[in-house]
Amino acid sequence: MINTMKEVTYAGIDPEFANEQDAKIVIVPVPYDGTSTWIKGADKGPDAFFEASKNMELYDIETNSEVYKQGVFQDNHMTGFYGPEHMVASVHERVKSWLDKDKFVTVIGGEHSITIGCVRAFKEKFEDLTVLQIDAHADLRPSYQGTECNHACAVFEASKTTNLIQVGIRSMDSSEMEHMNVSKTFFAHDIAATPDEIWMQKVLDLCTNNVFITIDLDGFDPSILPSTGTPEPGGLGFYQVLNLIKRICVEKNLVGFDIMELCPNDQESSSDFLMAKLYYKMLSYKFEL
Numbered sequence: 001m002i003n004t005m006k007e008v009t010y011a012g013i014d015p016e017f018a019n020e021q022d023a024k025i026v027i028v029p030v031p032y033d034g035t036s037t038w039i040k041g042a043d044k045g046p047d048a049f050f051e052a053s054k055n056m057e058l059y060d061i062e063t064n065s066e067v068y069k070q071g072v073f074q075d076n077h078m079t080g081f082y083g084p085e086h087m088v089a090s091v092h093e094r095v096k097s098w099l100d101k102d103k104f105v106t107v108i109g110g111e112h113s114i115t116i117g118c119v120r121a122f123k124e125k126f127e128d129l130t131v132l133q134i135d136a137h138a139d140l141r142p143s144y145q146g147t148e149c150n151h152a153c154a155v156f157e158a159s160k161t162t163n164l165i166q167v168g169i170r171s172m173d174s175s176e177m178e179h180m181n182v183s184k185t186f187f188a189h190d191i192a193a194t195p196d197e198i199w200m201q202k203v204l205d206l207c208t209n210n211v212f213i214t215i216d217l218d219g220f221d222p223s224i225l226p227s228t229g230t231p232e233p234g235g236l237g238f239y240q241v242l243n244l245i246k247r248i249c250v251e252k253n254l255v256g257f258d259i260m261e262l263c264p265n266d267q268e269s270s271s272d273f274l275m276a277k278l279y280y281k282m283l284s285y286k287f288e289l
Contacts (some may be wrong), residue, residue, distance in 0.1 A: 010074040011053040011280075023071030025283060026103040027150050028094055030078045030110040035150040039229045042111045045262035045275075046077065049108055052269065052276035060281065065279065065288035073103075084113055084149035091117030099125045099256075104286070106279070107258035111229070112139060112154040113171070115214045118258050119158045126210040126255050130163040131155065132203070132248065134241060135216040136232035138172035140179040151229075154260075155214070165206050167191075167244070168219040168236050188234050200244050204251055211248050213257040213282075215241075217275060227271035229263050238274065242281055249285040257282055 009018035010027055017023070029050075059064050074129035078094060081087040091107070095118055097106045107118050111134075123129050133139070139154035148156070158164045159179055166180070170188035184206055191199055218228040221235035248254055262275050 004166050008074070009087070010050070010072045011056060011058060011068060012074065013058070013068045017068055018073055020073045023073035024287070025070060025072045025178045026075055026098045026105050027072065028078065028091075028098065028105065028107045029107050030077045030087075030091060030107060030114045032078070032081060032110045032114060033267050034081065034084050034087065034111070035113055035145065036111050036229050037145075037152075039263050041108060041263035042229055042261055044264050045110055045260075046108050048262060048264035048272040049275050049279070052272035053280070053281040056273070056276050056280060057106045057149050058280075060288070063284045063288040065284055067199050067287050070283070070287050072283075073162070084147050087116040088113065088120075088149045090221075095121035097223045098193055105256045108279070109258065109260040111151045112214075112260045113151045113229045114260060115154045115258055116149055116157055116174070117157075118214070118256075119162065119212065120270065122256055123162055126212075128163070128208045128210060130207045130211045131158040132167060132207065132213045133158075133164065133166045133216075134213070134236065135166065136170050136218040136221040136235060137216065137230065138169050138176045138180060139216075140176040140216070141173070147273060154216070163206070164174065165203060167203060171230075171232050180231065186225070188236070191236070192234070193219055196240060200247060203244065204247055206266050207248070207252050209253050210255050211252045212255055213245065213248065215257065215259045215278070216261045217259065217271070218261055223248065225271045225274050227263050227265045227268055228261050230261075238278075246281055246289070250288055254286050
């Protein structure tokens with residue numbers, strides 16, 4: 001009997017561009033939602049992202065390119081964790097294994113605690129690492145609800161071990177000020193009152209050469225991305241974020257990125273598509289500019 005089943009690939013691309021050996025880019029999906037405290041559903045984010053990606057045009061107008069031809073391999077979903085600490089350790093090892101194969105590694109979640117494992121791996125691979133966080137929340141608690149691997153602690157470790165720059169922050173607990181470097185924090189209310197070219201240049205000036213970007217989708221304004229676990233008003237616009245990322249890709253070495261905290265809603269698919277488009281634009285800037 002003839003096998004008519006089509007191989008599942010990222011965005012439905014031809015298997016020629018999706019094989020592990022030749023692909024320059026790897027996507028690691030982590031459908032984990034173990035510590036979120038309000039709207040649940042981030043574990044469904046990766047599948048919603050992949051479904052939206054299938055419906056996306058693969059020609060990027062701005063860069064006049066089809067970046068998928070660089071090769072994009074979709075890794076197996078990471079599941080079966082015994083708890084948040086096991087999840088972080090597992091993500092660290094999986095990301096490290098791909099970095100050791102010289103792949104450009106991207107991770108999609110899932111809740112933001114996944115980033116702890118990502119940063120550990122990238123810090124081991126790249127010297128003098130900047131972690132650029134786009135987020136509504138500071139995520140600087142040393143521990144929360146009995147674990148250091150809570151989504152509220154997503155960048156605490158990075159604040160101690162890397163050059164952490166925070167963009168879009170507009171919600172935090174007063175206790176987090178102790179761990180925040182205000183000179184490297186770009187609060188949303190200050191961004192709203194400052195021309196983009198001014199605050200973005202300050203971000204660039206603070207970055208080291210090697211930059212890892214972590215994006216919590218609640219960094220965007222909920223008017224354009226409502227489907228996230230902890231939406232906060234007053235967020236960033238789509239082209240604001242893209243322009244910042246483009247400048248990072250042109251002026252620095254983007255070594256990898258993650259995108260977290262999509263909580264899909266059956267009544268609203270635009271958030272899923274924004275994540276899909278954002279991911280593809282980031283690849284286009286990295287490889288085609």
